[in-house]
Amino acid sequence: MGKKFKLHYALESYNKRNNKPSYAWEILFKKYDIVNEIETHGYYDIKTDQMMRNNEVIQLWQRDHAGVSIPDNRNILKFDFSADLPNIFKGYRLQIMPLGGNTYRIAPFQMYHQLKNEDVPVIPMASPFKIASLDFNHVTTEPNAQTVAEVTGMLAYVFHDLNPANRMVVSTLSGKNNIRNIKFNVQNVLDKQPITFDIETWQAEIDGVYESEESILIIESKMKFPKDFNIRQLFIPRLLIEQIMTKLQQRKDVYAGYFVKTKDIYIFTIYKFTDLMDMNSIKLQRQYKFSLPDDPTHVFTIEGPKRQATPLKSVADIQDFIEEISVQQDYPRYSNGAIISFPQANNLQIALDYLELLDGPASYTTINDESVPRVGAEAFVDAFKYDRRQYNYYLNWLGYLGFVDREAKTGRPVVTTAGRNLREANLNQRNRILIYAMAQHLSSRETLHRLLNQQKVTNDYLIQVIQQEMQNVPARSRITKSTLPRRISSVKSMCKQVLAQMQVFDRS
Structure with a gap:
């Protein structure tokens, strides 16, 4: 029988997961020649009795992973997010669908949809x-x-x-x-x-x-x-x-x-x-x-008037507050001396949730019941379903604003006093802390000013501001031309989201 199509394996290092589901599926793919089956028939149907309680599979696991407990079937079938797919699925662009009757179909179909963070009030x-x-x-x-x-x-x-x-x-x-x-x-x-x-x-x-x-x-x-x-x-x-x-x-x-x-x-x-x-x-x-506001008057009724999204008094208060804050003269570094990369994160809620995750016990339990270091990339990927590059992006954003530091000897990320204050604050206090931290950096400060004044924040303008902010940074640590648009997008996005939380930014 001829081939329906040819599968090619390609997987970047930042997309790889070192976990039991990846190890298990490597064994299953090899045992049942799944790649060849899919190339020939277009799909492969596998039953649960062929998986991790199959005697031959158990022997293969013990041979390849001696001393490591074998996972349950349920722990190798949790694929609610593309980040949770085993490495062999990602590499061959394959996904899996339950068919009922303890049967699952593996094929190159599109199962996931990107969840975008929209600019809305x-x-x-x-x-x-x-x-x-x-x-x-x-x-x-x-x-x-x-x-x-x-x-x-x-x-x-x-x-x-x-x-x-x-x-x-x-x-x-x-x-x-x-x-x-x-x-x-x-x-x-x-x-x-x-x-x-x-x-x-x-x-x-x-x-x-x-x-x-x-x-x-x-x-x-x-x-x-x-x-x-x-x-x-x-x-x-x-x-x-x-x-x-x-x-x-x-x-x-x-x-x-x-x-x-x-x-x-x-x-x-x-x-x-x-x-x-x-x-x-x-x-x-x-x-x-x-x-959820502190003000109890924000009760929605169908007959009630539309709320004003940009009360002028709040805008003036924020502008006055920013003017009281001094700009940092030195570009931020961690306590171990490392220069913090200019931020590229663009979702405020992930950053805040990640701060919450970091400020916990040393170990983190994944959805597959494996214990990994809480401050490592694997915990971030498991919790937020983004790849390992995003781990660094969000860690850099928290470090840039002073909410996370790195231990001088080990380089291990730690939540600072400012980060703990941010984590424990209520919404209004948290917004104030964020504005204070952002206003100390020239790029965020200028972006906040322009948004509050309803001025356009152009990329050309922000390029000049960022270059000024990083003028004393060694050349090897500056932003490359190819990544500059993404860094600019991060500044704009984070500033807009903080102001949106305060009901003073309405994209409409």
Whole structure:
């Protein structure tokens, strides 16, 4: 039989994971000649009894990884994010889909969708009455985050904005739900042809479904902002809702939302599937960001007036506060003498959540139940689902602003007193600390000034400012021309996000 296509292995070092799932799948691919099977047939179906409890596989593991405990099947099948894919999957551009009946299909299909951090205003939302059974300052689980979104009116705001006829929101489905007889296509990343799935029974795990007069919203919830997500987490529940509506002879607009509660901000990214036969037909509708203010008057009502996103007094207060802050004369270094690379991080919520993660016990337990150093790249990749380059980007941003240092002898990252103060502060205090730290650096200071004055922040202008800021930095440590646009983008993005949290930056 001829080959359907040729697979080529290519994987950058920053995308590699040194974990048990990668080791396990290397054994499985070799044992079952999976690459050749996929090249010949277009896919390979593997059953759980062929995996890590198979006697021959156990012997191969013991031969290659003597003294290391063998992982369970469930720990090598957790692929909610592309960063969690084993190295051999990434290298050959392969992904895996459950078919039911303990069978999984491996093929070069596109399973993930990038989650973008949009420039949208942050809207304050307060509960209409005092809550005594849930501490809004310590929301640590997805169900509790959804409860906060429901109680404070965040969900009501989203529904009413999607359709003004929506005036009441109720929770309907959650948990495990069986869906039967589904058929759909997923795009092949190599030849762009659809791969068809015809599945008899699938058990969908649903975080939440909410409904209003004219609309339905499916929610997948997470407590950190990932680089991407597995589309099937939203698509399969969407097919289930379609079956239910057909049975009930009802018809409403159905949206799929990826809901993220970060340290301070509640983010809804709303999508629609334009073709229920095509899992890759996911299309962004809009993104909403909310905060929990100290001011209890920020209660949303459908009849209430639209809130002003840029109160002039707040703008003037921030400008006056910045003027009181002196610019650092020396470019920042760590205590071990190393010059801190100019920041390239662009998601404030990841930076704040990472500071929280760093300020914990020495060891970190991954989703595969492996223990790794909390301050290392593997912990960052496991927690945030970005590659190892991003680990350095976010560590540099925290170090540049003085929230993280490196031990003089070991070079180990440590959270500073300023970082701990930032981590423990409430939202208003945290914004003040961030403005104070940013205003000490010329590039961020000038960007804040221009945004507050509603002036355009051009790249040419920021290039000059950054060059001035780094004029005493040795040439080998300066920004290269190729990375300069990304560094400029980082400055703009982080400044905008801090001001958005303070309701003084509205891109619209």
